[in-house]
Amino acid sequence: MLITETAVPDVFRIDPEPLPDHRGRFYEAVRRGPLEAAVGHSVEVRQVHCTVSGRNVLRGLHATTLPPGQAKILTCVRGAALTMVVDMRVGSPGFGRYEAVRQDAPSGTALYLPDGIGLGYVALADDTCMNYLCTEEYVPGMVIDVDALDPELGLPWGLTGDPVRSARDAAAPSLRAAAAAGILPTYEDCLRVRTSVPAPPDRTRL
Incomplete structure (x- = not known):
């Protein structure tokens, strides 16, 4: 698999390298060793969940509070989606920066x-x-909502009509308003959590 950092710091794209044969193909979706080597710390999955959406359904933008936090690995296992990731860490050198990635099965x-x-x-x-592998279990109240159509963010959704959204997502504040309200995590807090997670072992010695 090919693991590359995106334009958003600390967000990594994982592209499998399929091995086709007459039966179909095989690929490794995620391998713990190479992922941990790329991100610099251990990644332990504690919850797996999925969402199923109709065409033109827009979910997000969602982040999580600290604590407990919830890093995740997101994959599209059926259909296709245009995914946006946005740096919401107050004080981050990439605050407000985004990356758009098409994901499909x-x-x-x-x-x-x-x-x-x-x-x-x-x-x-x-x-x-969409399949999520999460490093923490869900806790009620942990989700932070920001408007996916925030004009200041200007995310290139390529919509041709009004998307289907939940009432909660449609009422979410802008990124600027969320930062002013103090509901976003800081870059320092996120870095502290990341560095407190044990580093992966030196696998060259195993």
Whole structure:
């Protein structure tokens, strides 16, 4: 697999390298060793969940509070989605920076998002299923909402009509308003959490 850092600091794109044969193909979606080597700390999955969305459903932008935080690996396992990741860490050198990534089942492209990164996506096909591998279990009240259509962010959703959104997502504040309200995590806090996670072992010695 090919793991590359995106334009948003500490967010990594994971592109599998499929091995085709007459039966179909095989690929490794995520391998713990190379991922941990890229991000610089251990990654332990504690919860797995999925969303299923119809075409033109827009979810997000969502981040999580600290504590508990919740880093995640996101993959599209059915259908297709245009995914946006936004740096919401107050004080980050990349604050407000975004990356747009198309994810679909055939490509297997995944994204690793650390704490403090906002996530949103629009389904490009009916019955689109997104799979999350999360480092922490969900706790009620942990989700931070920011408007995915915030004009100041100007995310390139490519919408041709009004998206389908939850009432909560539609009422979410702008990134600037969320920062002013003090509900966003700081870059220092996110860095502290990341550096407190044990580094992966030196696998060259195993």
